[in-house]
Structure formats: structure tokens, C-alpha cells
Amino acid sequence: MNSKNLKSVLIVDDEEIxxxxxxxxxxxxxxxxxxxxxxxGKEALQLFKNFEESCKVYPEHFPPSLILLDIxxxxxxxxxxxxxxxxxxxxxxxxxxxxxIMFTSSDEEKDKVEARRFPFVKxxxxxxxxxxxxxxxAEDFKNATNSD
Amino acid sequence: MKPVKxxxxxxxxxxxxxVMIWISGTDKLCYYFNKxxxxxxxxxxxQEYGNGWAxxxxxxxxxxxxxxxxxxxxxxxxxxxxYRLKRHDGEYRWILDTGNPWYDGEQKFAGxxxxxxxxxxxxESKRLLEKANQELLEFNYRLSHDLISPIKTVRGLxxxxxxxxxxxxxxxxxxxxxxxxxxxxxxxTLIHSILELxxxxxxxxAPETIDLSLILQNIKESFTQKLNERNIEFITEIKAKTVxxxxxxxxxxxxxxxxxxxxxxxxxxxxxxxxxxTNFDMRNNLVIxxxxxxxxxxxxxxxxxxxxxxxxxxxxxxxxxxxxxxxKKHVEKLGGAIKVLSSRNNTxxxxxxPNLTI
Numbered sequence: 001m002n003s004k005n006l007k008s009v010l011i012v013d014d015e016e017i018x019x020x021x022x023x024x025x026x027x028x029x030x031x032x033x034x035x036x037x038x039x040x041g042k043e044a045l046q047l048f049k050n051f052e053e054s055c056k057v058y059p060e061h062f063p064p065s066l067i068l069l070d071i072x073x074x075x076x077x078x079x080x081x082x083x084x085x086x087x088x089x090x091x092x093x094x095x096x097x098x099x100x101i102m103f104t105s106s107d108e109e110k111d112k113v114e115a116r117r118f119p120f121v122k123x124x125x126x127x128x129x130x131x132x133x134x135x136x137x138a139e140d141f142k143n144a145t146n147s148d
Numbered sequence: 149m150k151p152v153k154x155x156x157x158x159x160x161x162x163x164x165x166x167v168m169i170w171i172s173g174t175d176k177l178c179y180y181f182n183k184x185x186x187x188x189x190x191x192x193x194x195q196e197y198g199n200g201w202a203x204x205x206x207x208x209x210x211x212x213x214x215x216x217x218x219x220x221x222x223x224x225x226x227x228x229x230x231y232r233l234k235r236h237d238g239e240y241r242w243i244l245d246t247g248n249p250w251y252d253g254e255q256k257f258a259g260x261x262x263x264x265x266x267x268x269x270x271x272e273s274k275r276l277l278e279k280a281n282q283e284l285l286e287f288n289y290r291l292s293h294d295l296i297s298p299i300k301t302v303r304g305l306x307x308x309x310x311x312x313x314x315x316x317x318x319x320x321x322x323x324x325x326x327x328x329x330x331x332x333x334x335x336x337t338l339i340h341s342i343l344e345l346x347x348x349x350x351x352x353x354a355p356e357t358i359d360l361s362l363i364l365q366n367i368k369e370s371f372t373q374k375l376n377e378r379n380i381e382f383i384t385e386i387k388a389k390t391v392x393x394x395x396x397x398x399x400x401x402x403x404x405x406x407x408x409x410x411x412x413x414x415x416x417x418x419x420x421x422x423x424x425x426t427n428f429d430m431r432n433n434l435v436i437x438x439x440x441x442x443x444x445x446x447x448x449x450x451x452x453x454x455x456x457x458x459x460x461x462x463x464x465x466x467x468x469x470x471x472x473x474x475x476k477k478h479v480e481k482l483g484g485a486i487k488v489l490s491s492r493n494n495t496x497x498x499x500x501x502p503n504l505t506i
Contacts, residue, residue: 015297015301017304018304020323020327021308022304024308024312028311028315072294074459074460074461105300127304128301128304128307129304130307131307
């Protein structure tokens with residue numbers, strides 16, 4: 001079992017404003033201890049590729065309990081990240097495995113279908129975030145961790 | 149007028165019809181080809197006889213066609229098939245072949261008669277239409293995303309503003325207020341780019357003789373403020389002085405490439421420069437090289453930078469992924485070409501445009 005009990009959220013989004021909004025609203029739920037940002041899939045993936053290292057460098061928030069993942073991002077988009085992350089889970093020892101929730105402005109059915117292909121993607125959240133959605137997210141997350 | 153024999157009538161008709169005709173017997177072998185067929189393949193009747201004609205069919209189409217022919221033959225049914233057939237000049241052309249069983253005077257099955265037309269242009273335009281349609285679908289999807297995305301950001305800021313008021317968090321409220329301009333600006337730039345793209349597609353522009361130093365001076369002036377603020381040196385080396393082409397398109401091409409250089413300058417460097425050279429190549433085409441010492445991009449993106457909505461950098465930097473796509477559209481409309489010569493440690497793009505004066 002992981003020694004830390006802190007609940008942290010990694011928001012993978014290239015929009016600085018989107019991160020600003022999500023961070024502040026999630027803080028209002030008082031459910032998460034640390035909320036931080038990676039600007040694209042590649043940056044997020046790098047953290048997991050160097051798992052041991054990231055745990056040491058960021059003891060206060062790594063590994064995150066939850067990943068909020070945007071879809072449209074330059075360099076490596078959300079789906080490219082999921083593909084690479086899936087491969088990584090099969091080869092690297094990553095524990096505990098963070099829950100991934102899509103967090104995007106796309107309401108397109110084809111994006112939702114694509115996201116469902118990955119078993120570790122637990123939900124699909126369409127922007128904008130508001131306190132109601134954030135509270136539900138926190139609630140679901142609490143229930144999921146309690147039942148583990 | 150001398151009466152024409154029945155056999156000759158058929159020959160005159162067959163050899164003057166705008167279609168290629170063949171006839172086969174019950175053994176499936178062809179024993180007749182009309183003149184248009186022989187003219188098309190550039191071969192003699194003896195060469196085409198029997199299965200000889202099959203030598204001209206594209207190897208990739210052979211099995212499929214043979215299968216259709218044999219299957220229809222056994223059931224005495226009509227068939228239609230498309231395949232590539234080698235023309236006398238060696239070029240494969242798409243052919244639409246319609247075959248029908250025919251019966252002799254005693255109504256006994258006697259073989260097949262087929263007529264063929266060259267449908268290469270049709271096949272090609274269908275392919276281009278499908279490609280254009282695919283591109284439009286893609287454009288539509290990406291555009292809806294990029295249009296909705298800043299609107300969602302604004303809505304997010306509004307949600308957060310309400311929350312801040314409720315929590316009496318005036319600092320966050322004031323931050324929301326400050327940040328709201330950026331997504332709106334983004335939306336405005338995007339809509340402007342789309343309008344520019346539609347101009348690239350639909351407007352036709354007569355070629356004129358253009359003074360290159362004048363147009364470069366003009367472009368430099370439109371960036372004066374940014375060049376000064378960022379301390380970017382604008383260097384020109386004009387070896388080709390005039391060119392005859394569309395002024396509108398040429399200006400759009402250079403303007404957008406320079407705009408990229410200005411936007412993606414490397415703020416960490418002390419000195420910044422953008423250099424533009426104009427030359428003529430051996431074929432009298434105008435060659436424009438635009439280089440800069442900006443931040444560049446990964447070399448793996450060298451092809452992708454011209455794709456619609458492709459961005460090599462995060463949202464923190466400007467750009468909506470339409471700039472170089474627009475440039476490429478203009479270049480192609482002028483019958484030219486564009487490529488990346490270098491993308492790291494000095495970025496360099498080369499544009500080649502046909503000069504319409506000989």
C-alpha cells in the first residue's frame with residue numbers, strides 16, 4: 001500500500017487558463033490536497049516513464065490519484081497519451097494505478113467511444129467544469145477509493 | 149452510290165464507334181478487336197488474339213477481372229468491370245468494360261461481346277472529390293473543436309467567477325476578469341484565419357509583375373511594432389528583383405511565413421533575426437528562402453507543419469495551426485512547392501513559385 005494518503009490530481013491540458021479554472025474549482029471541493037499540471041501527453045508520460053524518480057522528486061503529489069486528461073493538445077494528444085500509457089502499464093511497475101478521467105471540450109460521440117476503449121478511463125467530463133461537477137467527481141472518487 | 153455489304157457495314161460501324169469493342173467465342177478466347185481497341189493498345193489483332201489482350205491488363209487487376217469474366221461466362225450473364233489497361237504509350241488507363249453474352253441465328257450461346265470506354269478522368273476526379281470531401285470532414289471536426297474550445301474556456305471563467313463571488317474570493321474574481329480577453333482574442337484570430345482560407349480557395353487573381361523589394365518592405369512595415377518590441381533584425385537579400393504572379397497570393401505566402409518567424413522568436417536569445425532571400429532557379433522559378441533563429445520545432449514535424457490545425461507548440465504560444473496550411477494552399481494554387489529545409493538551430497523554409505514571364 002502506498003504510504004502517502006494525500007490525494008493529488010494531475011491535469012493534462014495545454015491551456016493555462018483551463019488549468020487555472022479546474023484547479024481553483026477542484027480546490028473548492030476540499031477533497032484534493034495537490035493539483036498540478038502537465039502541458040501535453042508527452043510531459044505527463046515522461047513522469048510515468050521515470051516512475052521511481054518522479055516519486056522521489058515529487059513526494060507530495062506523485063503518483064497522482066487522478067488524471068484529468070484533455071484530448072486536443074499539441075505534441076502528444078490525449079488519445080496518443082492513453083495508447084502510450086496503456087503500453088507503459090503493461091511493462092512498468094506503476095502502483096497505485098491512477099484513475100483517468102477525460103476532461104475535454106469535445107462532446108463528440110466518436111471521442112467518447114474512443115475513450116471507452118481504455119479500461120482505466122473511468123469517466124468522460126465535458127468542459128466547462130463547475131462546482132456541481134467537481135463535487136460529483138470528488139464524491140465518485142471518494143467512493144472508488146473507499147471500495148478499493 | 150455502291151451498296152455496302154452487310155459485313156462491311158458492321159466493320160465501318162465498329163471501327164468508327166467511340167468505344168473499344170471485342171468479341172469472344174464459347175471457348176472464352178477473344179477473336180475480334182475493333183480499330184479503336186487496336187489503336188488504344190498499339191498492338192495488332194494477332195497480338196491481342198486469344199488471351200493476348202490480357203498482357204495489357206494491370207497485374208493488380210488481372211485476377212479480379214478474370215474471375216468476374218469467368219463467373220459471368222458460366223452463367224451467361226452480363227457483366228461490368230473496371231480495370232487498368234496499358235495504352236500504346238505505356239500509360240495504364242482506367243477502362244469500363246461492359247460484356248454481354250451473344251447468341252447465333254439458332255439462339256445458341258456463341259460467346260461474349262464487350263464494349264469499353266476510357267474512364268480515367270472520371271476515376272481521377274472521383275478520387276480527388278473523395279479526398280476533398282475527407283479533408284472537409286476533417287476540417288469541420290477540427291474547426292468545431294477550435295471554435296467551441298475558447299467558448300468553453302469563457303464559460304469556465306464565468307463558472308469560476310460565480311464561485312469566487314460566493315466564496316468572496318476577490319483575487320480569483322479579478323484573475324478571471326483579466327484572463328477572459330485571451331480566449332476571445334483566440335476566437336477572433338481563428339475566425340479571421342478561416343476567412344483568409346476561404347479567400348485562398350475561391351478568389352482568382354490575375355498575375356502581375358511584382359517588385360519584390362517593395363513587397364518585402366511593405367511586409368516589414370506591417371510587423372514594425374513587433375519587430376521593434378522583440379528586437380528582431382529583418383534582413384533581406386534580393387537577388388531576384390521582380391516576378392510575375394498573383395500579388396495577393398505571394399503577399400499572403402510571405403506575410404504568413406514571416407508572421408510565424410516573428411511569433412516563434414526565441415526570447416531566451418540576445419539577438420534575433422529573420423532573413424529573406426529571393427533567387428531564380430535554373431527554370432526561372434522564384435525561390436524564396438525564409439530563415440530565422442527562433443525556437444524552431446522538432447524535425448519529426450517537418451511534413452506535418454503544413455497540415456490543417458497542426459500546432460507544434462502548446463497553447464502558451466500563439467498560432468491556431470492554420471498559418472502554414474494557408475501558405476501551402478496559396479503555393480499550390482500558384483503551381484509551386486514549399487518545404488522545410490531546417491527546423492532546429494535556425495529554421496528555414498523554402499518556397500518555389502513559377503515565374504509567369506519567360
